[in-house]
Amino acid sequence: MIRRLPHVDRVGVEERAAQLGKRSIKATAKQQGICLAVSMLDLTTLEGADTAGKVRHLCAKAVCPAPTMPEVPSVAAVCVYSSLVAVAREALRGTGVRTASVAAGFPAGQVSLEAKLRDTDDAVQAGAEEVDMVISREAFLAGEDTRVMQEIAAVRDRAGDAHLKVILETAELGSYDHVRHASMLAMEAGADFIKTSTGKAASGATPGVCLVMLEAIRDYAERTGRIVGFKAAGGVSTSKAALQRLVLVKETLGDESLTPERVRIGASSVLNDLLLQYAKTESGRYGRAEDFSRE
Amino acid sequence: MTPSVETRTSVVWDYAPAPESAEHIRLRGRYGLFLDGDFRAPADGRYVPTLNPATEEPIAEVAWAGPADVTAAIERARAAFPAWAALPALERGKYLFRIARLIQERARELAVVETLDGGKPLRESRDVDIPLAAAHFFHYAGWADKLGYGVAAREVAPLGVVGQIVPWNFPLLMAAWKLAPALACGNVAILKPAETTPLTALLLAEICAEAELPAGVVAILPGDGGAGATLVRAPGVDKIAFTGSTAVGRDIQTALAGQDVPLTLELGGKSANIVFEDAALDQAVEGIVNGIFFNQGHVCCAGSRLLIQESVRDEVIAKLWRRMGRLRVGDPLDKNTDVGAINSAEQLARIETLVAAGEEEGALRRTVACELPERGYWFAPTLFTDVSPAHRIAAEEIFGPVVSVLTFRTQAEAIEKANNSRYGLAAGIWTDKGAKAFEVASALRAGVVWQNTYNHFDPTAAFGGYKESGFGREGGPAGLRPYLRVLR
Numbered sequence: 001m002i003r004r005l006p007h008v009d010r011v012g013v014e015e016r017a018a019q020l021g022k023r024s025i026k027a028t029a030k031q032q033g034i035c036l037a038v039s040m041l042d043l044t045t046l047e048g049a050d051t052a053g054k055v056r057h058l059c060a061k062a063v064c065p066a067p068t069m070p071e072v073p074s075v076a077a078v079c080v081y082s083s084l085v086a087v088a089r090e091a092l093r094g095t096g097v098r099t100a101s102v103a104a105g106f107p108a109g110q111v112s113l114e115a116k117l118r119d120t121d122d123a124v125q126a127g128a129e130e131v132d133m134v135i136s137r138e139a140f141l142a143g144e145d146t147r148v149m150q151e152i153a154a155v156r157d158r159a160g161d162a163h164l165k166v167i168l169e170t171a172e173l174g175s176y177d178h179v180r181h182a183s184m185l186a187m188e189a190g191a192d193f194i195k196t197s198t199g200k201a202a203s204g205a206t207p208g209v210c211l212v213m214l215e216a217i218r219d220y221a222e223r224t225g226r227i228v229g230f231k232a233a234g235g236v237s238t239s240k241a242a243l244q245r246l247v248l249v250k251e252t253l254g255d256e257s258l259t260p261e262r263v264r265i266g267a268s269s270v271l272n273d274l275l276l277q278y279a280k281t282e283s284g285r286y287g288r289a290e291d292f293s294r295e
Numbered sequence: 296m297t298p299s300v301e302t303r304t305s306v307v308w309d310y311a312p313a314p315e316s317a318e319h320i321r322l323r324g325r326y327g328l329f330l331d332g333d334f335r336a337p338a339d340g341r342y343v344p345t346l347n348p349a350t351e352e353p354i355a356e357v358a359w360a361g362p363a364d365v366t367a368a369i370e371r372a373r374a375a376f377p378a379w380a381a382l383p384a385l386e387r388g389k390y391l392f393r394i395a396r397l398i399q400e401r402a403r404e405l406a407v408v409e410t411l412d413g414g415k416p417l418r419e420s421r422d423v424d425i426p427l428a429a430a431h432f433f434h435y436a437g438w439a440d441k442l443g444y445g446v447a448a449r450e451v452a453p454l455g456v457v458g459q460i461v462p463w464n465f466p467l468l469m470a471a472w473k474l475a476p477a478l479a480c481g482n483v484a485i486l487k488p489a490e491t492t493p494l495t496a497l498l499l500a501e502i503c504a505e506a507e508l509p510a511g512v513v514a515i516l517p518g519d520g521g522a523g524a525t526l527v528r529a530p531g532v533d534k535i536a537f538t539g540s541t542a543v544g545r546d547i548q549t550a551l552a553g554q555d556v557p558l559t560l561e562l563g564g565k566s567a568n569i570v571f572e573d574a575a576l577d578q579a580v581e582g583i584v585n586g587i588f589f590n591q592g593h594v595c596c597a598g599s600r601l602l603i604q605e606s607v608r609d610e611v612i613a614k615l616w617r618r619m620g621r622l623r624v625g626d627p628l629d630k631n632t633d634v635g636a637i638n639s640a641e642q643l644a645r646i647e648t649l650v651a652a653g654e655e656e657g658a659l660r661r662t663v664a665c666e667l668p669e670r671g672y673w674f675a676p677t678l679f680t681d682v683s684p685a686h687r688i689a690a691e692e693i694f695g696p697v698v699s700v701l702t703f704r705t706q707a708e709a710i711e712k713a714n715n716s717r718y719g720l721a722a723g724i725w726t727d728k729g730a731k732a733f734e735v736a737s738a739l740r741a742g743v744v745w746q747n748t749y750n751h752f753d754p755t756a757a758f759g760g761y762k763e764s765g766f767g768r769e770g771g772p773a774g775l776r777p778y779l780r781v782l783r
Contacts, residue, residue: 013577016581024313024630025310026310026311255307
């Protein structure tokens with residue numbers, strides 16, 4: 001397969017993203033946007049120190065983010081390492097909040113395909129309803145597009161009914177041309193979602209990267225009729241940043257894409273900022289960080 | 296207290312209205328002429344209301360200058376000239392720095408007034424017009440004591456009294472483009488703002504007074520075309536600079552024929568925006584939108600002739616049409632508005648006439664189906680396809696949110712079609728190939744050529760036209776030349 005890169009202009013992308021970043025979100029739009037963002041969250045913990053206890057706490061928070069504000073919805077999913085999927089699945093049973101797991105040699109992806117598939121099996125067998133896999137940046141940067149796609153397709157196959165989110169780790173791809181190309185490869189290979197980052201790299205879901213991936217999703221849907229979802233992960237740590245990502249979705253894919261079935265935000269720390277901002281729209285004053293539990 | 300899954304059902308998420316407050320604006324009910332350092336009543340006592348084109352409500356009454364006022368302004372200017380020209384250049388520069396800083400201090404007020412008076416979205420007046428106006432004063436403030444270096448001469452002298460006539464599309468910015476270089480070079484200036492948008496120029500008059508600019512150095516005389524015609528023909532004016540329509544420009548040049556009054560004209564355009572098949576198409580679409588819908592298309596260098604390579608025509612048009620559907624048209628004061636009101640009833644009628652001509656000639660018209668306010672002057676973003684170079688909408692300046700799409704097959708054809716125009720103000724080139732961009736840019740007869748961007752302005756860059764788009768340059772060191780005499 002000969003690689004043919006698309007043309008993406010960095011300056012143009014960043015100008016457009018910055019322009020959309022200036023949309024003014026106030027009053028009811030802010031409240032609605034915050035609730036929408038909460039409902040799209042993949043509440044995530046991916047630490048070596050994660051334990052069953054911590055995951056159970058996180059799950060409780062995921063189901064009911066703020067007991068004092070019951071109108072704030074549950075998040076979309078809880079995302080953990082495969083070893084803790086069973087714990088999360090149990091804690092989330094019957095709540096409508098889904099269990100997600102990272103897989104395929106997360107975060108570097110520098111293991112054999114066999115290891116990646118076994119990792120996926122572990123996650124799915126433990127009950128993961130969504131699998132977040134990383135692409136092989138090693139293969140991608142070496143120009144081996146076929147290998148990138150074959151790996152995705154193989155994991156896709158093993159994941160069965162689980163939703164497959166393919167992480168591009170855009171910070172390591174080096175250019176927007178690459179981001180768009182990798183997006184297309186992942187969608188062609190069967191991704192249900194394409195996701196910006198692992199959260200472990202130097203940068204994450206920057207506005208420019210989100211815009212390029214959303215445009216790729218839009219163009220892929222135009223060509224094939226299949227609408228692939230989008231997940232922004234990494235670096236979305238404030239309400240403002242979350243709302244700006246929703247603006248990008250709204251003005252690139254359209255209003256109909258603003259649902260948790262199409263868009264996710266992967267984060268751990270943004271939830272409490274969303275709650276603080278929501279409380280502020282209600283009370284008119286800023287609360288304190290301690291107003292909400294950490295997890 | 297567990298929220299149910301149902302609470303997640305999606306609502307259509309739209310931005311709530313986010314109008315910039317106009318409450319802090321303290322406009323006078325009535326503005327006189329700015330003459331000899333202060334606001335004065337016009338000789339014939341004539342005041343005319345200026346309207347908000349988004350609501351058709353009057354905002355303030357503004358004096359219109361008559362012939363006697365023009366004569367008085369020229370007398371005051373002549374009297375002020377020797378002292379101003381003799382001032383050490385560094386001191387002249389300080390006045391300009393002061394004006395620039397005062398524009399920045401009053402930026403929010405100026406942006407709101409610009410939007411109220413002209414109908415342009417606040418997003419543009421706030422992010423483009425006002426910051427650029429300040430930047431022009433800063434830029435030329437720096438040139439004041441380095442004029443010789445700017446024009447490569449050992450000794451230069453100012454011309455004297457300059458008459459400057461500016462249009463209604465960028466009222467404050469065009470005033471800055473005119474006044475800043477003229478003053479930096481040691482001239483005194485009489486500025487006539489446009490009939491429909493005099494307010495920010497009058498606020499600039501307040502700023503000049505606040506900066507303690509010596510009386511008579513700047514006069515600001517609002518009025519209609521009659522005041523401009525008087526100024527052009529008045530004895531005692533040493534130079535005329537005009538930005539506006541080609542028809543008026545031609546009239547001015549005729550009036551000045553045979554006289555020793557240098558003239559610069561920045562006139563109309565029908566600029567080609569050329570999209571090659573190897574362009575970054577999504578960014579090209581943004582550039583097309585910015586090229587023609589920026590300021591409702593009231594831009595002399597608007598990319599109103601879109602030339603698309605045939606191989607990507609359908610794709611670009613599909614992307615453009617979808618993108619046009621996302622433009623937010625409406626209240627110019629709303630911070631989320633992309634396209635505001637048409638500047639005047641007269642301009643709206645002109646746009647409607649040309650669009651009707653386009654339909655009659657057989658081009659295919661598509662207009663965005665957006666809700667438009669009942670009052671005020673509005674025109675929804677419009678796209679014409681199947682346009683032939685012979686059609687009026689491909690040749691005449693519409694000066695509205697209307698883009699005409701033509702196609703080409705090869706690079707040579709693109710250049711030929713782009714140059715096949717009475718005008719030559721600007722052009723855009725969209726390609727990922729550096730060599731091609733330079734080759735095409737050198738072959739285009741246009742004063743400004745943008746590569747992979749459009750409608751970007753900078754005080755350091757020269758701006759001006761070829762052919763019927765006028766002559767003379769504004770901006771950068773080239774912008775000093777029209778305001779100087781080279782002595783040796």
